[in-house]
Amino acid sequence: MYRPKIVENLGEDEWIYAGHPACHGCGAALGLRHLLKTIGKKSILVVPAGCTSIIAGTMNAATFNIPFIHTAFGAAAAVASGVAEALSKKGMDDINVVVWAGDGGTYDIGLASLSGAAERGHNILFVLDDNEAYMNTGIQRSGGTPRGAWTTTTITGKKEEKKDIMKIVLSHHVPYAATASVAYPLDFNRKVKKALGIKGFKFIHLMAPCPPGWRFETHMTIEIARRAVLSGAWILMEYENGRLRLNPPSSNMLDKRRISLEEYLMMQGRFKHVKRELLEELKRDVELRWSEIKEILEKQGKQ
């Protein structure tokens, strides 16, 4: 019988029940499904305020079939630190402690606790579920919102650049940090597995488009996530002990074999207002990131 590769790799067990209250086409819900399939039932999920507080369901109709704890908005990495240390005290180090936090809960209000936990090196996997705004409170800008994007608090488009959270995390000398995308679940699955095999603080930055927040139709989530990667706006990569490697398809895109940035941006209402001049600037932002990557790879090659 034919089994699609994704089923082959992620298995048929579901740890997130059908009928949960995420919006149609929610990238986060998809990411959670794939994450939970990979981490399995010997795991504890720690989640701060955000859309996943809702996706988790109600007290008599819980969405997740693994132990799950809600935390205050800025506290996820710290609560997870406590969970990990307590498990260790009880001799239960084989249980995975996984944070799933939004961009607000990571880039902004959660940055101090993330930094503290990363620096102390607790045995945690921190997954950043990035939908590039505070969606739960109605699409307000965050430090993770990209330049140019409309949100309800940047109605003429955000003026500032997206914070480079990866650089911040890497400055904590973490053993593993990677990016991922809901359009590439096998890549995400491999990275989660790899992270769980490493002791210490691990970080995966997952791009998870949000139809109502980004203003696109609910069946386009995967297509948009894919175009983010194919246009080079979102780069799939991983750092093992500080050493960078690009992952497919981004690994084939160093020489600019990419679709145009417009093909990604113009599918989304949040960039509808972007005119030529700003578009050129956004393209320059993307090129800058790629040239940084190139530089790192060249330096590594020489070592």
Added chain:
Amino acid sequence: MSRTKLVLTGNYASAYAVLHSKVEIVPAYPITPQTTIVEKIDEFIETGMLDATMVRVESEHSAMAVAIGASAVGVRTYTATSSHGLLYMYENLWWAANARLPIVATFVTRTLGPPWNIWSDHQDFMTLRDSGWILFMVKDAQEAYDLTIQAFKIAENPDVRLPVGIAYDAFVISHTAEPVELLTQEEADKFLPSPRAIQPLLDVDKPYSIGNLPRADYHYILRKNLWENILDAKKAIREVGREYGELSGRDYSSLVEEYKCEDADTVFISMGAMAGEGMDAVDKLRDKGYKVGHLTIRTYRPFPDHEIKTIAENAKRLIVFSRALSNGKGGILYDDIASTLYREGQRIETYDIIAGLAGTEVSEEDFMKIYYDTRSGKLDTGKSIFIRRGEYV
């Protein structure tokens, strides 16, 4: 092994209680005057006396968050803070209570700024009044040691399952050394249950979601349950206090400490370090033939309504000293007492004295002066009266 008596500051007494309670996780962030508690615990850990994990967090918000995570896994968890640290922790303090986590914490009371001020008043502590934490305020290092050990037993009681805070005044108690009698480790081990009896909320064999959205009707009942449980906790506090008394010879079966109240027509009510001055004043006034007593509120939440009522049945005048102020209202302890009296239908003379704010000393002379001035009718029962170092201000 026989018991030892050491000369300890309040903070070291707390640290010894943590040692003897075999606490497993201690997340902490430094702030004067709490620091020496954590330093001492760190020393116990690093010299192999205590098998605990110290999590040296990056903020108080995270200290309480780590405590929440650890306690949810069912390990014995302790932290300590003061003042701005307490306020920085604030959201998670409420979280701990509503999540019914048996965390124990020491709150060394310190004035809130600005301006920066490291001396004691009770304003920081009073912000926890409504939070669902069981709150003690002690008046010396011995009580700090004794009640910290009892706190774990109270918090972890399955019928209670609430965090417990032990508070005391900055410096006057935290940094003043006095003889403290310690239990032997065997006695402490016998007194306290195993931390493995704490039911974990996070358990891979029983996968619950902790804190999911409620229906409002159901959430209302959760809130009501907490309220009932914290009131019922009086029973556990008294029982644990009696048991501790049998073990140590120091009885804690009452929520309050009465001093010469039996025949008193006037009773001072205060809490914390100034209770000592209050009791000294009672002795002096008794020498002069006045029938005066002092009531120390040791258990602040749940509030000792019954004990207040009993006192008010015999006395005709209560003089309440508050070291914290509800701005725009009055002394916080006074309001607590006044509402108890009103509910009980007891209409007696009460005075609202605001003393010791911002770390100003409260002396026995202050108590005595107030006493004389209430007798002579100089003070108004309807007003908050501010006294600073013997002067009305």
